Amino acid sequence: xxxxxxxxLCCVLLLLSAPALADSVIIGxxxxxxxxxxxxxxxxxxxxxxxxxxxxxxxxxxxxxRIPQLPPGVYTLRFYREMYRPFARxxxxxxxxxxxxxxxxxxxxxxxxxxxxxxxxxxLLDFGAIGRGISDFFGGRRNSNPPPPPxxxxxxxxxxxxxxxxxxxxxxxxxxxxxxxxxxxxxxTIDTEEERFSTFSVDVDRASYALARGYLERGAMPDExxxxxxxxxxxxxxxxxxxxxxxxxxxxxxxxxxxxKGYHVVHIGLKAREVSRQQRKPTHLVFxxxxxxxxxxxxxxxxxxxxxxxxxxxxDERDRVSIAVYGSTAHLVIGPTSAAEKHKxxxxxxxxxxxxxxxxxxxxxxxxxxxxxxxxxxxxNRVILCSDGVANNGIxxxxxxxxxxxxxxxxxxxxxxxxxxxxxxxxxxMERLAQVGEGNYAYVDQLEEARRxxxxxxxxxxxxxxxxxxxxxxxDRKAVARYRLVGYxxxxxxxxxxxxxxxxxxxxxxxxSVTAIYEVKLREPTDTFAALRIRYKEPEGGDSRELEKQxxxxxxxxxxxxxxxxxxxxxxxxxxxxxLRGSYWIRTLSWEQLHALWEALDEPLRDRPDVKELGALIRxxxxxxxxxxxxxxxxxxxxxxxxxxxxxx
Numbered sequence: 265x266x267x268x269x270x271x272x273l274c275c276v277l278l279l280l281s282a283p284a285l286a287d288s289v290i291i292g293x294x295x296x297x298x299x300x301x302x303x304x305x306x307x308x309x310x311x312x313x314x315x316x317x318x319x320x321x322x323x324x325x326x327x328x329x330r331i332p333q334l335p336p337g338v339y340t341l342r343f344y345r346e347m348y349r350p351f352a353r354x355x356x357x358x359x360x361x362x363x364x365x366x367x368x369x370x371x372x373x374x375x376x377x378x379x380x381x382x383x384x385x386x387x388l389l390d391f392g393a394i395g396r397g398i399s400d401f402f403g404g405r406r407n408s409n410p411p412p413p414p415x416x417x418x419x420x421x422x423x424x425x426x427x428x429x430x431x432x433x434x435x436x437x438x439x440x441x442x443x444x445x446x447x448x449x450x451x452x453t454i455d456t457e458e459e460r461f462s463t464f465s466v467d468v469d470r471a472s473y474a475l476a477r478g479y480l481e482r483g484a485m486p487d488e489x490x491x492x493x494x495x496x497x498x499x500x501x502x503x504x505x506x507x508x509x510x511x512x513x514x515x516x517x518x519x520x521x522x523x524x525k526g527y528h529v530v531h532i533g534l535k536a537r538e539v540s541r542q543q544r545k546p547t548h549l550v551f552x553x554x555x556x557x558x559x560x561x562x563x564x565x566x567x568x569x570x571x572x573x574x575x576x577x578x579x580d581e582r583d584r585v586s587i588a589v590y591g592s593t594a595h596l597v598i599g600p601t602s603a604a605e606k607h608k609x610x611x612x613x614x615x616x617x618x619x620x621x622x623x624x625x626x627x628x629x630x631x632x633x634x635x636x637x638x639x640x641x642x643x644x645n646r647v648i649l650c651s652d653g654v655a656n657n658g659i660x661x662x663x664x665x666x667x668x669x670x671x672x673x674x675x676x677x678x679x680x681x682x683x684x685x686x687x688x689x690x691x692x693x694m695e696r697l698a699q700v701g702e703g704n705y706a707y708v709d710q711l712e713e714a715r716r717x718x719x720x721x722x723x724x725x726x727x728x729x730x731x732x733x734x735x736x737x738x739x740d741r742k743a744v745a746r747y748r749l750v751g752y753x754x755x756x757x758x759x760x761x762x763x764x765x766x767x768x769x770x771x772x773x774x775x776x777s778v779t780a781i782y783e784v785k786l787r788e789p790t791d792t793f794a795a796l797r798i799r800y801k802e803p804e805g806g807d808s809r810e811l812e813k814q815x816x817x818x819x820x821x822x823x824x825x826x827x828x829x830x831x832x833x834x835x836x837x838x839x840x841x842x843x844l845r846g847s848y849w850i851r852t853l854s855w856e857q858l859h860a861l862w863e864a865l866d867e868p869l870r871d872r873p874d875v876k877e878l879g880a881l882i883r884x885x886x887x888x889x890x891x892x893x894x895x896x897x898x899x900x901x902x903x904x905x906x907x908x909x910x911x912x913x
Contacts, residue, residue, distance in 0.1 A: 289363040290331045297369035302327025307344040307557040312337040336360040344561040440687040445489035448753035456741045461759040463736040464752045465769035466778045470499040471707035478709035480884045491845035493751030502830035504535035518820040519827040523853040530782040531831045539774035546582035548640040552631035554651035555589045560618035564684040571714035579603030590627030591620025645677045653690030673702040683707040724773035730800040732769040743793035750781040781838045829866040855886035
């Protein structure tokens with residue numbers, strides 16, 4: 265398997281390296297747009313379809329850089345420096361045997377008015393070569409909104425002293441270039457006469473919520489395609505109790521919808537069995553750390569190191585840790601080391617630094633090689649990838665990578681991905697790797713998020729208690745006329761796939777909870793309105809098992825205000841996500857009304873730090889949202905009343 269994969273990869277790389285002539289040069293100077301002074305230590309990367317991988321240079325004390333021995337072609341340059349905005353220049357045409365100068369002025373991180381560019385054309389915030397092969401494989405797209413094409417090409421000259429030209433262009437609506445997402449659409453409302461089964465794979469990730477928070481706290485609305493409703497809903501603790509006699513406990517409650525007349529919101533929660541810290545299995549964790557040039561901005565690598573230190577402090581003598589890093593190449597920093605030797609691990613964490621381009625495949629291959637050679641029998645064997653998801657060198661055979669990751673997961677070596685950074689970030693790749701690797705996907709936008717993953721929820725993060733978990737609701741046509749699953753668009757399954765053990769699904773860690781929100785239109789009172797089925801496998805695999813529970817109509821409360829506060833919280837989280845992604849189904853609910861729903865939560869819950877933060881984010885989004893209401897002609901006025909079903913006038 266390994267020989268075939270490497271042979272295929274070598275063939276691809278040989279094909280990509282066909283252009284042998286590399287006699288052209290790009291030079292330039294990087295200076296501050298505010299002070300006009302040169303900026304040293306700026307990481308400059310050059311990408312082109314004609315170039316194997318990525319060429320990297322760093323500016324000297326005078327702000328000068330030089331990238332020699334380039335094949336002719338069309339290039340994208342990117343400029344990274346802490347305390348300055350990441351910047352990209354695209355469509356730079358480099359002729360054979362020529363030297364061209366591209367000067368740029370960088371804006372400080374806090375600047376938001378305009379970009380001043382010297383040396384030719386205005387900036388095109390194009391995703392360029394970074395991650396394009398992988399992301400196009402999934403049909404994703406970047407969120408940047410480039411200005412019109414330049415009217416004049418970049419200056420070309422054999423002399424470094426070519427006179428620059430100046431242009432000024434407004435910032436695009438999205439301030440973070442090269443953020444790569446994929447849209448899965450929005451679930452429709454379905455008539456039970458057409459299909460009464462709703463089936464999906466569970467998802468306990470929360471990366472989408474952390475990403476949206478990262479946008480909002482930087483003063484920008486998140487890209488609509490970055491919003492996955494289920495990850496917002498599953499970002500909050502609803503206080504479910506676990507059942508020691510069952511692998512899952514089930515919690516169901518409903519209430520009249522605050523924004524869809526005649527519909528009820530149904531909250532369905534599952535809680536996996538708890539495992540104490542003492543009962544947790546021993547672990548071998550292989551960290552694969554991206555140390556490429558793009559990880560040197562926004563203190564990404566610094567945040568990775570802080571997160572690792574938190575984790576090491578939580579592990580004990582049962583656990584072993586290995587650390588590998590990758591830039592242009594991959595290498596081992598420290599082999600399997602007992603977590604009791606914390607000083608050794610802390611020294612290893614301090615050792616690595618940012619350098620080179622981004623050979624993600626080399627890093628993943630090395631991580632799996634270490635994990636395979638040092639399998640901890642009867643324990644948890646996991647590769648943990650920490651990266652911004654950029655993969656511009658090495659991952660050229662997407663099918664080969666998925667086969668490799670899937671095969672290792674089948675052997676019990678799972679893959680967790682943890683994302684870092686705003687701008688130059690590939691959400692599509694990170695989510696997909698975790699899905700195929702039977703692990704989870706998280707995004708760390710702040711140290712507190714790392715603490716939640718590695719300290720507060722360590723056992724659930726590491727120890728899987730059920731794999732390939734699928735949920736299915738069979739609605740009673742006599743009781744339910746129509747329904748809509750809110751979110752889980754990229755986890756949808758057919759009713760036939762529910763019982764098919766060959767179909768992969770989500771994994772659930774110890775003590776983790778899964779929550780789903782439905783909107784249902786009721787017909788007539790009945791004893792039960794649906795049957796809930798849960799299908800899962802034991803962590804070691806084998807045949808799946810099935811649980812079934814009838815959902816009684818008695819769980820449907822007469823009003824929003826009569827519902828348990830955690831149930832109301834789940835609706836606020838879901839509605840917040842729906843608003844951010846511009847869902848048609850939430851068009852009747854204004855930002856002000858959504859915040860009023862948040863305020864209607866009981867005070868003890870509202871004062872919880874994560875819930876208080878949710879209220880603040882709703883207010884931030886309200887102040888930032890400048891989108892034109894695409895459903896303006898269809899939007900009725902909603903009367904908000906928490907003790908009755910809201911009336912649409």
